[in-house]
Structure formats: structure tokens, C-alpha cells
Amino acid sequence: MFTGLIQDLGTVERISGGSMTEVWINSGFPADLVLGESIACDGCCLTVVESKGSTFRLQASPETLRHTTLGSWHPGTPVNLERALKVGDRMGGHWVQGHVDAVGEILESRAEAGSWLMAVSLPPKLAPVFIDKGSVAIDGISLTVNRVEDSRFWVALIPETVQRTSLKAKGMGGKVNLEGDLIGKYVARLHGLRTGLTEAQLRDAGF
Numbered sequence: 001m002f003t004g005l006i007q008d009l010g011t012v013e014r015i016s017g018g019s020m021t022e023v024w025i026n027s028g029f030p031a032d033l034v035l036g037e038s039i040a041c042d043g044c045c046l047t048v049v050e051s052k053g054s055t056f057r058l059q060a061s062p063e064t065l066r067h068t069t070l071g072s073w074h075p076g077t078p079v080n081l082e083r084a085l086k087v088g089d090r091m092g093g094h095w096v097q098g099h100v101d102a103v104g105e106i107l108e109s110r111a112e113a114g115s116w117l118m119a120v121s122l123p124p125k126l127a128p129v130f131i132d133k134g135s136v137a138i139d140g141i142s143l144t145v146n147r148v149e150d151s152r153f154w155v156a157l158i159p160e161t162v163q164r165t166s167l168k169a170k171g172m173g174g175k176v177n178l179e180g181d182l183i184g185k186y187v188a189r190l191h192g193l194r195t196g197l198t199e200a201q202l203r204d205a206g207f
Contacts (some may be wrong), residue, residue, distance in 0.1 A: 001085045002040045004093035004135075004142025006165050009050060010041075012077040021060040023073065023101040025104075027081055028054070040082040040099065042166065043140030043177040044068045045098025068100045069175045078166040080140045093142030094135040102126055104138075107152055109172055116157040118167070120176060122148070129184035137179040141165055 010027035025041065033039075033051040040046075043066065050057035065071040065162040073079070085091075099121075108119035120138065122130060129152055130136070134145045141161065162168045170176065 001091075002045070002098055002140070003084050003085055003089075003091060003097040003190045004082070004096040004137045006080045006088060006141055009164060009166060010079045010081045012073050012079060014073055014075055015073060021065060021070070023058045023060060023070075024055055025079055025081070026055050029056070029081070029083070038084045039080050040084075040096065040098045040140045042069060042071060043096070043137050043179055044081070044100050045100065067103070068177050069103055072175065073177065078169055080166050083198045095139075095142070095182045096142060097181060097182060098140070099179060100160060101180050102178050104176050104178045105168055105175065106172055108173045112156070114159065115194070116159075116162050117146075117154060118124075118157060119152050119154050120152050122151055123178070124151075126178065126180050130178040130186045131184070134155055134184060135181045138167055139176045141167065 006030045010025045013026050014088055015024075015025040016022045016193055018162070023040075031051065031053055033048050033056050035048055035051065037048050038045050039048060041058065046058040046060065046064075048056050049059055060070050104120040104123065105189065106118060107121055108117070110117050114121070127148075130148045132145060132148055136145050136153070136155065138155065143155045146156055157167065
């Protein structure tokens, strides 16, 4: 479990193929990473299989490559990193599982009064769990949904977020990993996601 508060901006050092894709990432994490621990990499929960100095190695299955942006990584790619939440840690973002629901596309990106507005495509299967002022993880970053439209949603980034995450390197057309709000997904399931849950139905249910 994660919070969506990025702890470090790592860099892909190298990638090798095979039955499992091996990824080496250089980061500023201390050299106390435990083999088997989980790290959210651009919002995707992956397992540390080797740690040496400032570099750690991860493995990604074909399933992971199919449903995330990891298949487009290459040496030099910046990656948002967050270690798993510990009991007793401050909960500053929102509950993030590191289970990517879909890949979205940045449709618009512009400055506004010191912040940065970004419109991201909203896959139809995720639309029922998106509401204005709800939460979303974009490449593992906990953000607030400013506004939901028919096929897109908007978020606002403060300068700190732009500077400390990989989103500063992504412009229009860039692909991002999306994870819908965990609570919203369960509420949608309980209230009939398959029949088309609406924002009005969520409000009527007290959410």
C-alpha cells in the first residue's frame, strides 16, 4: 500500500528482455532496500529482486507491460518512486495500491496562475469512479480531480509537484499510468458499476 507521495525521482539505467523484463533503476534511496519489498514505480507496484548501492533491480511480467507504460521505458527514463507505507507513517495522500487500472494520455497542458493544469483522457471503464474533487494516482502521484468531463478529467499541479516528479518531462500526447480511487471502486461495485454508476447516484448514496 502506498500514499501517492513521491519520495524520489529515479532513472532507468538499463533494461533486458526475456521471459521477464529486468529493469535496473538508480535512485537516491538508502542502501537498505530489502529483497522482496514493494516499490511503486510510476504508480506500478513492483518487487525488488536485487539491490546494490544506489541501484536496484526489478522484474516486470508481460501482463505488467501490456497494461502500464513500462513497455516504453528506456535508459534515461525518469521514474517516480515510493516505498511501501509503514504502519505509523503519516497519511498525506490517499490510499494507492500500485495496481494500474489503465493508461491515459495527456490531452492538454498549460500554466495558470503559478500552477500547471493538465487534462488527461478518461477511459470509459474508469469514468464511474471519477468525481469532482475525488482522488486519482497519475504515474503514482496522488492528485485531486478538479473537474470530470465526458472523456477527460483535469488536475492542477503545484510547482513542487512539477519539479519533483516525472510529469515535468511529459507533454501533450504523453502516456501516464492511472489508478482510480480505491474507495470509489468499491462503492461503484456495490452500487452497480455494470449498470452505469453516475455521480448523482454516488451523491444520493451519501458519498
